[in-house]
Amino acid sequence: MTNPASKPASKPAVPAPAPRSRSKRSGSQLTPEAIVQASLRIAARGSSDAFTVRRLGEELGADPTAVYRHFRDKDELLLEVADRTLGEVLDSIRPGLGWQDRIRALADGSLAVALKYPAVASAMASRTTRRANEFRVVELILGAVTEAGLRGAEAAVHYRMVGDSLLALVGQRAAYLLFSAEARAADESAWSREYRLVDPQAFPQITAVAEELAGVTQDAVYQARVEALITAIETSVAQHR
Amino acid sequence: MTNPASKPASKPAVPAPAPRSRSKRSGSQLTPEAIVQASLRIAARGSSDAFTVRRLGEELGADPTAVYRHFRDKDELLLEVADRTLGEVLDSIRPGLGWQDRIRALADGSLAVALKYPAVASAMASRTTRRANEFRVVELILGAVTEAGLRGAEAAVHYRMVGDSLLALVGQRAAYLLFSAEARAADESAWSREYRLVDPQAFPQITAVAEELAGVTQDAVYQARVEALITAIETSVAQHR
DNA sequence: CACTGTTGTCAACACTGTTGCGCTCGACGG
DNA sequence: CCGTCGAGCGCAACAGTGTTGACAACAGTG
Numbered sequence: 302m303t304n305p306a307s308k309p310a311s312k313p314a315v316p317a318p319a320p321r322s323r324s325k326r327s328g329s330q331l332t333p334e335a336i337v338q339a340s341l342r343i344a345a346r347g348s349s350d351a352f353t354v355r356r357l358g359e360e361l362g363a364d365p366t367a368v369y370r371h372f373r374d375k376d377e378l379l380l381e382v383a384d385r386t387l388g389e390v391l392d393s394i395r396p397g398l399g400w401q402d403r404i405r406a407l408a409d410g411s412l413a414v415a416l417k418y419p420a421v422a423s424a425m426a427s428r429t430t431r432r433a434n435e436f437r438v439v440e441l442i443l444g445a446v447t448e449a450g451l452r453g454a455e456a457a458v459h460y461r462m463v464g465d466s467l468l469a470l471v472g473q474r475a476a477y478l479l480f481s482a483e484a485r486a487a488d489e490s491a492w493s494r495e496y497r498l499v500d501p502q503a504f505p506q507i508t509a510v511a512e513e514l515a516g517v518t519q520d521a522v523y524q525a526r527v528e529a530l531i532t533a534i535e536t537s538v539a540q541h542r
Numbered sequence: 543m544t545n546p547a548s549k550p551a552s553k554p555a556v557p558a559p560a561p562r563s564r565s566k567r568s569g570s571q572l573t574p575e576a577i578v579q580a581s582l583r584i585a586a587r588g589s590s591d592a593f594t595v596r597r598l599g600e601e602l603g604a605d606p607t608a609v610y611r612h613f614r615d616k617d618e619l620l621l622e623v624a625d626r627t628l629g630e631v632l633d634s635i636r637p638g639l640g641w642q643d644r645i646r647a648l649a650d651g652s653l654a655v656a657l658k659y660p661a662v663a664s665a666m667a668s669r670t671t672r673r674a675n676e677f678r679v680v681e682l683i684l685g686a687v688t689e690a691g692l693r694g695a696e697a698a699v700h701y702r703m704v705g706d707s708l709l710a711l712v713g714q715r716a717a718y719l720l721f722s723a724e725a726r727a728a729d730e731s732a733w734s735r736e737y738r739l740v741d742p743q744a745f746p747q748i749t750a751v752a753e754e755l756a757g758v759t760q761d762a763v764y765q766a767r768v769e770a771l772i773t774a775i776e777t778s779v780a781q782h783r
Numbered sequence: 784c785a786c787t788g789t790t791g792t793c794a795a796c797a798c799t800g801t802t803g804c805g806c807t808c809g810a811c812g813g
Numbered sequence: 814c815c816g817t818c819g820a821g822c823g824c825a826a827c828a829g830t831g832t833t834g835a836c837a838a839c840a841g842t843g
Contacts, residue, residue, distance in 0.1 A: 330821090331821075331822080351799095353798085353799065353800085354799080354800060354801085355798090355799080355800090363822070363823085364822060364823045364824075365800095366800095366801075366802080366822080366823075366824085367821075367822050367823075369800095369801070369802080370820080370821055370822075371821095374800075374801075375800065375801090423668075426667070426668075426714065426717070427664075427667075427713070427714045427715075427717035427718050428717075428718070429729075429733075431729075431732060431733065431736065436736075436740060436745060436748065439745075439747075439748055439755075440744075440745045440746075440747050440748055443747035443748060443750075443751065444747045447747060447750075453751060453754050454751075454754045454757065454758075456751055456754070457751050457754035457755045457757070457758050458758050458762050458763060458766055459766065460755070461758050461762075461763040461766075462763055462766040462767050462770060465711075465714065465763060465767070466707070466710075466711075466767060466770075468714070469707075469710035469711060469713070469714045470706075470707075470710060472667075472668070472710070472714075473667065473668045473706065473709070473710045473713075474668075476667070476668035476669075477668050477669070480669075488670075488672075491672060492670075492672065495672065499677060503681075504677060504680075504681045505681075506680075506681050506684035506685045506688060507677065507680055507681055507684060509684075509688075510684065510694060510695075510697055510698050513694050513695040513697070513698035514680075514698045514701070516695065516698070517695070517698050517699050517702050521699050521702075522699060522702040522703055522706060525699055525700065525702075525703040525774070526703050526706070526707060528774070529703060529707075529770055529771060529773075529774035530770060532770075532773055532774050532777045533766070533769070533770035533773050533774065536773045536777070571790090572790075572791075592830095594829085594830070594831085595830080595831060595832085596829090596830080596831090604791070604792090605791060605792050605793075606831095607791080607792075607793085607832075607833085608790070608791050608792075610831095610832070610833085611789080611790050611791070612790090615831075615832075616831065616832090
């Protein structure tokens, strides 16, 4: 079952409270924590090395299938890793910010981890973990839109708008990073080239701003998308009064 | 060929003007068109049947590897299929609409094909085809933001904002559809259940709107996200004057 | 007729995630 | 101290995936 439905008891894993030192087979013992760390290390390698179970075993110096003693499947591991990084993002958000800056901080933090661990962010782009830290995100965004002035159903739908949009934004950017560096470079240069070679008759608008199109940076687009979310909230607040 | 993207001779395919009737091996001959159509048929089956090359061969009544005589790899086939459906979306947009309605029409049409062919839309969520119809989309969005009142770099970055956001939105929704129906149902009911079971002390905002959160529909979120794009453009226009 | 190039078939390769079987070793009861 | 037990790991294997190269059958051309 690789679906997003996992009600049954999730983690016996390490039942004993005692850390029980190092022991077992040869030197280093395999813990969920170690597996998560190794996963992050692999995910950080980005496009140069895909995130696969076998690669994970290699990184751990253990047999790949040993991972399945600690996680039901790869999906559950990804969920755990994603929730972990999400927790770090949340912890890094300073309290006391205005609601706009809290959303910006959430976006910036999420983007940062997405750029650092593209494989993880990409895999989570269209799902939810339903784990502890995700509820913290819900709480954070809901707090922001409430502080902005939205209530009830209006607040709920705007939370979803912001949450889904951020997830999509970050996932999209991460997935793009999973292409090889050469492929990305080729893609970008191809775009700016073809903008200029377009038939002016058929595509007058493109021709008019071909230079500017070639000069648009990913960061500028990111900024615009985040600000669009904030603007949408502000506009909705202004309308409902 | 008024399209901008075809430098390396891409498709000899059917060089002869004569349709050369039916011939070849046993009865039906395999054409790129037939392959695209079969792909669409499979993609329309959604989560019940993954879009794989072997399944495609089955659908065609031919060996799976025969596809590689007409497309370099699966990716190129997906690009072609995606561009095809995108063309239909564009053709369905009535001219003469205001710029806002043109963006809404593009979004609605894209969502419609994404819901119909989730596998295709999902695969295209974080890439671009750089094919003919994609340039038509660029032209359409650029025309809209220009009509709204944006120029130069401002128009360019807003085009990217709208384009990337729509792609992400549609891809996200499609990817969600690729989960099995049961998994999706379980996921949704789990969310609405857990919203209500959350600790009121730790998550006051969630508790306050738990009911409303459970009642938010995908369509409402979609609407909000599209309107957010339009609002962002309008706001930017108002600011730059 | 022979020749050539196109196109479908078949077997195979290099991967992927995942499972069942056995072995080893640490921990625990007596 | 010793025997038993069970958790944790390695190994081999399975069912999938996309893709390639060799082979064969046919169309059109000289």
